[in-house]
Amino acid sequence: MNIFILNAGRCGSSTFVQACKHISNFSAAHESRSTLTGDLRLAYPDNHIEADNRLCWMLGRLDQKYGNDAYYVHLTRDRQASVESFVKRMDYGIMRAYREGILMGGQQQSALEIASDYMNTVSRNISLFLKGKDHTMMFNLENASSDFVDFWNWIGAQGELDKALAEWQIRYNASV
Structure with missing residues (x-):
């Protein structure tokens, strides 16, 4: 099972x-295939959790490849x-691409x-994509401690939940 x-x-x-790296029955990565094109772009291994905000621009392809078989977290x-x-990152990354492209x-x-x-566009793209999918979950950063426990149970995760929950106390990739 793949989880996006x-x-x-x-x-x-x-x-x-x-x-998710504290889950032993799934691999997990962040933007692991973001530089690839064609079939390679979405060729994730089985039992893998992938977080990549650029997937919101590839939802048609994601649906074609994984459809209703995958689990999706918004x-x-x-x-x-x-x-x-x-706003702090307007001059690079996805914001530069959105503004200029x-x-x-x-x-x-x-x-x-x-x-x-950008936020309105992406949120609506994701919401429309998830409509009618059997395996979806809403996850809010402000409720991460409780939502992650729900996520853990929902996917049948195995591993070290206490260590996974401790990660939510660390700010990774924070804006300055």
Whole structure:
């Protein structure tokens, strides 16, 4: 079984994977195939947990390959906190790609407007993708301690839950 942590970014996906590394019956990685194209891009091993915010742009391909057989988590964070974090990263990564590629320069909008538009777009893409899927879970960063226990049980995880929960006390990939 494959598990995909779908998210907009800036919501704890790095921490999620660090926690999942304490699961012994699944491998886990963050953006492990993000530089690949074609069939290789989505060629994840069996029993793997993957968090990659770029998957929100490949949902059609993800559905074609994994469909209703995979488990999907929609990882979110307080919207305003995510937007503010993206504003700090406007000049690189996914925000630069969104501003320059999708919005064709985004010169008329403020960084706050662009980050907010990105969050709206990605959240709605993920919500629509999950509609009708049998194996979905909402996971909120602000409830990580309880939501992760639910996730652990939902996937039948084995390993060291106490160590996994301790990871949620560490801020990985935090914005400055």
